[in-house]
Each structure stands twice: as C-alpha cells, then as structure tokens.
Amino acid sequence: MSDDDARVIDQRQYPLLPLRDIVVFPYMVAPLFVGRPLSIGALESAVQDADKLIFLTTQKDPRNDDPAGDDLYSVGTLGKVVQLLKLPDGTVKVLVEGIQRGEIQSFAPGKDYHRVVVTPLQEDASTRSTELEAVMRAVVSAFDAYITLSKKIPPEVNAALVGIDDPARLADTVAGHLQVTIAEKQEVLELLNPARRLEHLLVLLEQETEILQIEGRVRSRVKSQMERSQKEYYLNEQMRAIQKELGQQDDFKQELLQFEQQVDDKKMSTEAQVKARAEIRKLKMMSPMSAEATVVRNYIEMLLSLPWDKGTRDRHDLVKAEQILDEDHYGLFKVKERVLEYLAVQALVKKIKGPILCLVGPPGVGKTSLGQSIAKALQRKFVRMSLGGVRDEAEIRGHRRTYIGAMPGKIIQGLRKVGVKNPVFMLDEIDKMSTDFRGDPSSALLEVLDPEQNNSFVDHFLDVDYDLSSVLFVATANSLHSIPRPLHDRLEVIRIEGYSEEEKLHIARRYLLKKQIAAHGLKADQVQFSDAALYDIIRHYTRESGVRSLDRQIAAVMRKLAKRALLEGKKKHFRVTDKQITKFLGVAQFTYGLREKEDQVGLATGLAWTETGGELLVIEVTTFPGQGKLIITGQLGEVMQESAQAALSYIRSRWQELGLEENMISSLDIHIHVPEGAVPKDGPSAGITIATALASALSGRRVTKEVAMTGEITLRGRVLAIGGLKDKILAARRGGIARVIIPADNRKHLVELPQELVKSIEVETVEHMDQVLALALLPPLG
Known part of the structure; x- marks a missing residue:
C-alpha cells in the first residue's frame, strides 16, 4: 500500500459494496464476483473517481438481495478497486484491496447504487514489548500448525508471515486466511487493538487446530476399519466415529441387546433359538452398515416375528358353527358337514393333524367365501394365497439367503402377517399353477400339504423346521385334471356342483338382493323383485354355474333404480317384474336349449356339461348315396370324434336287429353334425x-322328443358312467324334457342330488345300447 493510501482519510461519502459470506481485512487483496445491479453501480462509480475508493462491509443475512442500513455490519473496510472486468453474462469480476477500517455513520440509498458516510477507525497504539513479541510468534507458530492440518491454505502464506513485523498487519493477514464463521471474522475486524486482536486470533487458532486434530483421528480410525474401494461405507463409518467422539449412544449395540432379549423371551423351537443366537454372534462381528449385516438383521427379525407358539382357541360349539355356515351360504351340505365333523373330532381328541380340504367347482359358486366362513365358524384367523399363475418354486419355499432382497415363501409370509400358527390358510386357484425353468411350485406344495411331513416344513430363507400341522389348509380349484397326481393324492376333494335355478333364486333372495340394495344406497323395503324377474335374469342374462354374473346383473338393475330414486324422490318404492327386465338390462344375452317340438328322424337330444353348467346338445345325422364315408362337423374334439366312430361301428354290428340291408351302410355317406359349430365340444358322454x-x-324310425340322454358307448354297446350328472339333469328339466336316460353306473349318484330335482323328472338307467334304442326310438310308421 502506498503512502497516499495509508494517510488518514477524513469522514466522507463512499459508494457501498455489500458482501456475502466474506469479510475483507486491511492489507488483503480479494477477488469478487458481483452480479447485483446496485453493487455493479457502486463499482462503476468508484472506478470513475480518481482514488477508486469503495466501502466494503458484510451483510448479516446473505439471502437478502437488497440490504439496507440495519442489514449490514456497521464496521467494514475501506478498499480500493485494483481491477475491474465485465463478463459476458452481465456479472463483474473485481479485484479489491483493503486499506483501512471504517465505521458507517449514515446510509444514503440511491437509484443506481447506495452511498454511506464513513468515519475512518484508527488502530490503537501498541507499545512493542516482550509479551507482544511472544504473542506474535505464538500466532505464527499456531497458524503454521493450522495450515499443516487444514491443507486448504497454500504453504506460501505462512512464508509471507515471517516478513511481517507490524502486529496489526500480522493479525489482519492471519484473520483473512482463517477458516472460521463470518461472525467470528467480523468480531476480529471490530477489534482495534492489535494486541487484543492477536490474542483473540490465538484462541481461534487453538480451537480450530483441535477440531482438525479430532477430524484427523476420526479419519485414521475409520480408514483402519474399511477397504479403500468402499467409499460409501467409509462415509457412514466416519459419521459413526464422529458420534462416538461426541459421546452419543451406540444404537447398534442397543439393537443387538434387544435381539438377544427377544430370543430369550420368544417361545421358539430349540433349533430356531440356536440359529438365532449364532446369527446374532455373527452380526456382532460385522459393521452395521455393510450389505451382509442387512441380510443377517432381516433374517433375525423374520425369525423373531413368526408365531412359533401363538395360536387361537377353536370354537367347539357345533350348533353355533352350523348356524354361522348356514347364515353365510345356501346349500353346500357336504362341505358344512365335513367342517362340523372336523370340529367334533377336535373337541374329543383336542389335537388332530389339520386336514387338507380341496373345494372343486365352477367359478362363482362361493369356494373362496366358504373358506372365510369356515374360519369364522372355527373362530380362527383367515389368510389367503392366490396360486393363479405362480410358476416360481421360491413363492412356496422362499429364496435362499444369498443376496439382498431374499424373502421367505408366501406360506411363511402369510403366517407372519396373520400372527398365529393355526389359521385357516386358503390356497386359491391351486389348479392354475404352472411350471418353467424356475421350478415346479406344485411339487413344492407336496411337503406343505402332507399331514405326515408338514410338522417339519423347511423354508429356504428360514433354513429351520417350522410346524405347519396346526394350519387348516383349504384349497380351491375349478377342475382336477390340471392338478398333478401326487398333489391330488394329498387333497380331500369336496365337489361343489353348480346351483340349480331354484337355488340361485334362494341365494338372490337371501344374500344378493340385500347386499346390492344396501350397496346402492336404497332401503330394504324400497325394492321388491318378483320371482319371474329373477328367473328371467337367471335364464336370459347369465350363463354360469355360480352366481357371480347374477350378482352383477342385479347390481345393474339397482343402478337404474338408484337413478330413478334421485329423479323421482328418494322415498319412492319400486317393484321389478319380468316385463321390466328388458328395459333395465337390454335384450336377452343368452338362450337355453329347449326340447324339439316334434319327433324327428336322425335327430337325438343329448346332455352336455360345460364350465357354465349343463346344456342340451342336439345331434343331427343325415345320409345320402356315396361310398361309406363318415363326415363329422361342429368343431368336435378328438374324444367326441372317436365316440362317433365307436357309435357307427356299433350300429354296423347291429344291422340285422335294426332291420337294415347288409351292404346298406357301405353305399351311403353319413354326415354327423352338432349345431353351434363355433363352440368347441368334446367328451365321451x-x-x-x-x-x-x-x-x-x-x-x-323317429326319436321321441320327450327323451334326452347321456352316456359313453363301447363297441359292444355297453353304456359307461359319465360326470356332471346334476348339471345335466338341471338342463333337461329347464328344456322341458320329460325323461332322461343315464348309465346304470350313475344310479348311485342320484342319492346325492336334491330330491325335488329327482322327483321333477323321470330318470331311466341303462346298461346297454339296446335299452337306449328301445326307450328312444318310436315304432316305424304304418
């Protein structure tokens, strides 16, 4: 600084440059980037003056974009603009040199820049003494140690201090390079006595040096505990070491203590306790932030969260249980009887192995909801697992603990979720599982569903035995043919046939109407359905064995009534008749088979079973001159085509009994057709x-229109048993058939059918095809 700059400057106005996050000291040269318009105006004004002086002071809040007088520290530094450079983005880079301390006396705001009236502050005269010399040397020595630890200040700065003999200049130079807060730097700037300023700086240097030494120790300790490549791990360990240095409690040790206490308190199996304690010992030797520690911690938490000994007490009141089952479901006597038998045996024996029930039936007959009713009757908790589309064995047995994100199987997860060891566990859609390269889940279920083995079920994730023998497993399936034989062998199959029209009517009255009336905001006495209206919906707007579509169609009617209730008055009463159904639901979507109006030649009525129930199946046969070819149409499957071949062979063998000429069939082409050709049809019946x-x-000879028949035929004319008998007889009664012909082997199944159904139609049982022809063919005309 020149002698002109060092002269005492009288009180006068200067352009003001507010500073953010920096304090400029005398003798300090600082580069600044300026972007605020008022600050740029102040710099341009200073440059135009001959002495290029500007007052530099720090604002108290760096977020304030337009600081006024009270927003600035009153003590600042009078500086000189050494160099000014305008950048392309509109900002200004300026180099300023601090000259002398000054204090703001008044603030004069301006349009282009602010000005302040400043009184120069003179340094207190300090007598050179031995004590002052000692303080100066101590400051230089402490600053040297600070630079060595900090590594953020170039070593040349310390070399420059050796040549400074002025206490005030030494203090300002050190303060300018010290990495402390703005408030602490401002405090140094406001100290006018060089000796006191040096002493204050010495205290700050000692404090900062001690902090840097602690940081160095922390860094060294952490480095010795980690690999060089694990940067994230290193940062987490550094945080932990800092917490330890500050004396905070180690949460990881507390967590380990809690684990050990829970293992002691939990009534786990002996094997599980040994495994848990071994994993806790392993966890103690790991870093809490490592990936492997996360896997071990998750495993311990899973072991502790399982219901090893916690269960619910079953309800042994058979009357109450039967009442609950009857309230929730109409019919289904076999299933209800089986549940009551289970309760009775358990009440006598106290402990039996859980049976594996499998409810088999078409969609919508209430298999899943029946499982919930069983749990309610037993007073057990209910958990459901859908197996539809499951093709990964790990869904059942769990993943092995070889990677982050491994989890136990759905069986263990379900028990953990429900919190008891003896729930009713529903395995929904057990026939929809598939197999691929990830394993065979149906084979994994063999151990789960075997009462002789599931008391020691091993999940890959747990790797210890878990007792599933108290669980009541209930499986559901639409059909049994896709269930593997070994799995099928472990299931106690209970078939749920489709509902008859009368049963659907009762279900609609007792359950569906009440539910949908309440769901649509109507009152129970506000809507009435006639039986004819419900029958119309059942016959012409649904085609199913269950009642799911019926429920949807009733809901559609309720939406129309809810709309009318708002338009015509909320208290209006509605009576729905069969004449209004078309108005509410549109034209009929389905038709059901009806018997023929006349006895016809070459046309017989059969009975077929589909997934939506029974149907009448019309078989048409015509002959014309040819070479004995057999033509089969109607999109028939292989089994049905083979049945047609077998039937023709039987007729060929009985040509004499039927009164045919010997070579008559060889001279004719025969065409067999089953209408509704777009619908695939198959089966031997x-x-x-x-x-x-x-x-x-x-x-x-004509076939009587009063008869429908079902049965498999052999080449010798024997009639073999068929399935789906109830649905087929329901279809016959609905179509107006008076007599049904069934195989004699199916006579025993008539006992299981509702008596009102059996009494409503004449059932003939036959053992041979000759009996069928005697019942179905009318005598020749004339």
Whole structure:
C-alpha cells in the first residue's frame, strides 16, 4: 500500500459494496464476483473517481438481495478497486484491496447504487514489548500448525508471515486466511487493538487446530476399519466415529441387546433359538452398515416375528358353527358337514393333524367365501394365497439367503402377517399353477400339504423346521385334471356342483338382493323383485354355474333404480317384474336349449356339461348315396370324434336287429353334425346320443322328443358312467324334457342330488345300447 493510501482519510461519502459470506481485512487483496445491479453501480462509480475508493462491509443475512442500513455490519473496510472486468453474462469480476477500517455513520440509498458516510477507525497504539513479541510468534507458530492440518491454505502464506513485523498487519493477514464463521471474522475486524486482536486470533487458532486434530483421528480410525474401494461405507463409518467422539449412544449395540432379549423371551423351537443366537454372534462381528449385516438383521427379525407358539382357541360349539355356515351360504351340505365333523373330532381328541380340504367347482359358486366362513365358524384367523399363475418354486419355499432382497415363501409370509400358527390358510386357484425353468411350485406344495411331513416344513430363507400341522389348509380349484397326481393324492376333494335355478333364486333372495340394495344406497323395503324377474335374469342374462354374473346383473338393475330414486324422490318404492327386465338390462344375452317340438328322424337330444353348467346338445345325422364315408362337423374334439366312430361301428354290428340291408351302410355317406359349430365340444358322454341319431337316420324310425340322454358307448354297446350328472339333469328339466336316460353306473349318484330335482323328472338307467334304442326310438310308421 502506498503512502497516499495509508494517510488518514477524513469522514466522507463512499459508494457501498455489500458482501456475502466474506469479510475483507486491511492489507488483503480479494477477488469478487458481483452480479447485483446496485453493487455493479457502486463499482462503476468508484472506478470513475480518481482514488477508486469503495466501502466494503458484510451483510448479516446473505439471502437478502437488497440490504439496507440495519442489514449490514456497521464496521467494514475501506478498499480500493485494483481491477475491474465485465463478463459476458452481465456479472463483474473485481479485484479489491483493503486499506483501512471504517465505521458507517449514515446510509444514503440511491437509484443506481447506495452511498454511506464513513468515519475512518484508527488502530490503537501498541507499545512493542516482550509479551507482544511472544504473542506474535505464538500466532505464527499456531497458524503454521493450522495450515499443516487444514491443507486448504497454500504453504506460501505462512512464508509471507515471517516478513511481517507490524502486529496489526500480522493479525489482519492471519484473520483473512482463517477458516472460521463470518461472525467470528467480523468480531476480529471490530477489534482495534492489535494486541487484543492477536490474542483473540490465538484462541481461534487453538480451537480450530483441535477440531482438525479430532477430524484427523476420526479419519485414521475409520480408514483402519474399511477397504479403500468402499467409499460409501467409509462415509457412514466416519459419521459413526464422529458420534462416538461426541459421546452419543451406540444404537447398534442397543439393537443387538434387544435381539438377544427377544430370543430369550420368544417361545421358539430349540433349533430356531440356536440359529438365532449364532446369527446374532455373527452380526456382532460385522459393521452395521455393510450389505451382509442387512441380510443377517432381516433374517433375525423374520425369525423373531413368526408365531412359533401363538395360536387361537377353536370354537367347539357345533350348533353355533352350523348356524354361522348356514347364515353365510345356501346349500353346500357336504362341505358344512365335513367342517362340523372336523370340529367334533377336535373337541374329543383336542389335537388332530389339520386336514387338507380341496373345494372343486365352477367359478362363482362361493369356494373362496366358504373358506372365510369356515374360519369364522372355527373362530380362527383367515389368510389367503392366490396360486393363479405362480410358476416360481421360491413363492412356496422362499429364496435362499444369498443376496439382498431374499424373502421367505408366501406360506411363511402369510403366517407372519396373520400372527398365529393355526389359521385357516386358503390356497386359491391351486389348479392354475404352472411350471418353467424356475421350478415346479406344485411339487413344492407336496411337503406343505402332507399331514405326515408338514410338522417339519423347511423354508429356504428360514433354513429351520417350522410346524405347519396346526394350519387348516383349504384349497380351491375349478377342475382336477390340471392338478398333478401326487398333489391330488394329498387333497380331500369336496365337489361343489353348480346351483340349480331354484337355488340361485334362494341365494338372490337371501344374500344378493340385500347386499346390492344396501350397496346402492336404497332401503330394504324400497325394492321388491318378483320371482319371474329373477328367473328371467337367471335364464336370459347369465350363463354360469355360480352366481357371480347374477350378482352383477342385479347390481345393474339397482343402478337404474338408484337413478330413478334421485329423479323421482328418494322415498319412492319400486317393484321389478319380468316385463321390466328388458328395459333395465337390454335384450336377452343368452338362450337355453329347449326340447324339439316334434319327433324327428336322425335327430337325438343329448346332455352336455360345460364350465357354465349343463346344456342340451342336439345331434343331427343325415345320409345320402356315396361310398361309406363318415363326415363329422361342429368343431368336435378328438374324444367326441372317436365316440362317433365307436357309435357307427356299433350300429354296423347291429344291422340285422335294426332291420337294415347288409351292404346298406357301405353305399351311403353319413354326415354327423352338432349345431353351434363355433363352440368347441368334446367328451365321451355323447356316445349313446350319436348312436341313437345314427340308428334313427338309417332305420327311418323317429326319436321321441320327450327323451334326452347321456352316456359313453363301447363297441359292444355297453353304456359307461359319465360326470356332471346334476348339471345335466338341471338342463333337461329347464328344456322341458320329460325323461332322461343315464348309465346304470350313475344310479348311485342320484342319492346325492336334491330330491325335488329327482322327483321333477323321470330318470331311466341303462346298461346297454339296446335299452337306449328301445326307450328312444318310436315304432316305424304304418
């Protein structure tokens, strides 16, 4: 600084440059980037003056973009603009040199920049003494140690201090490079006595040096505990070491103590306790932030959260249990009887192995809701696992603990969620599982569903035995043919047949109407359905064995009524008749098979079973001159085509009994057709129907319209048993059939059918095809 700059400056106005996050000291050269318009105006004004002086002071809040007088520290530094450079983005880079302390006396705001009236502050005269010399040397020595530890200040700064003999300049130079807060730097700037300023700086240097030494120790300790490549791990360890240095409690040790206490308190199996304690010992030797520690911690938490010994007490009141089952479901006597038998045996024996029930039936008959009712009747908790589309064995047995994110299987997860060891566990859609390269989940279920093995079920994640023998497993399936034989062997199959129209009517009255009336904001006495209206919905707007579509169609009617209730008055009463159904639901979506109006030649009525229930199946046969070819149409499956071949062979063998000429069949082409050709049809039970139609077409005898039939035929004419008997007889009654022909082997199944159904139609049982022809073919005309 020149002698002109060092002269005492009288009180006068200067342009003001507010500073953010920096304090400029005398003798200090500082580069600044300026972007605020008022600050740029102050710099331009200072440059235009001959002495280029500007007053530099720090604002108290760096977030304030337009500081006024009270927002600035009153003591600042009078500086000189050494160099000014305008950048392309509109900001200004300026180099300023501090000259002398000054204090703001008044603040004069301006349009282009602010000005302040400043009184120069003179340094207190300090007598050179031995004590002052000692303080100066101590400051230089402490600053040297600070630079060594900090590594943020170039070593040249310390070399420059050696040549400074002025106490005030030494203090300002050190303060300018010290890494402390703005408030602490401002405090140094406001000290006018060089000796006191040096002493204050010495205290700050000692404090900062001690902090840097602690940081160095922390860094060294952490480095010795980690690998060089694990940067994230290092940062977490550094934080932990800092907390330890500050004396905070170690949460990780507390967590380990809690784990050990929980293992002691939990009534786990002996194997599980040994495994848990071994994992806790392993966790103690790991860093809490490592990936492996996370896996071990999750495993311990899973072991501790399982219901090893916690269960619910079953309800042994058979009357109450039967009442609950009857309230929730109409019919289904076999299932209800089986549940009551289980309760009775358990009440006597106290402990039996849980049976594996499998409810098999078409969609919508209430299999899943029946599982909930069983849990309610037993007073057990209910958990459901959907197996539809499951193809990964790990869904059942869990993942092995070889990576982060490994989890136990759905069986263990379900028990953990429900919190007891003896819930009703529903395995929904057990026939929808599949197999691929990830394993065979149906084979994994063999251990789960075997009462002799599931008391020691091993999940890959747990790797210890878990007792599933107290769980009541209930499986559901639409059909049994896709369930592997070994799995099927472990299931106690209970078939739920489709509902008859009368049963659907009762279900709608007792359950569906009440539910939908309440769901649509109407009152119970506000809506009435006639039986004819419900029958119309059942017959013409649904095609199913269950009641799911019926529920949706009733909901559609309720939406229309809710709209009318708002438009015509909320208290209006509605009576729904069959004449209004078309208005509410549109034209009929389905038709059901009806018997033929006349007795015809070459046309027989059969009975078929589909996933939506029973249907009448019309078989048509016509003949014309040809070479003995058999034509089959109607999109028939392989089994049904083979039945047609077998039926024709039987008719060929009985040509004399039917009164046919010897070579008559060889000179004719025969066409067998089953209408509704777009619908795939398959199964052996149409055998006797095809044979009857063939016999009629070749002999010219009519088939009675009153008869429908079902049964498989052999080449010798034997009639074999069929399935779906209830649905087929329901379809016959609905179509107006008076007499049904069934195989004699199915006679025993009639006992299981509702008596009102059996009494409503005449059932004939046959053992041979000759009996079928005697019942179905009318005598020749004339």
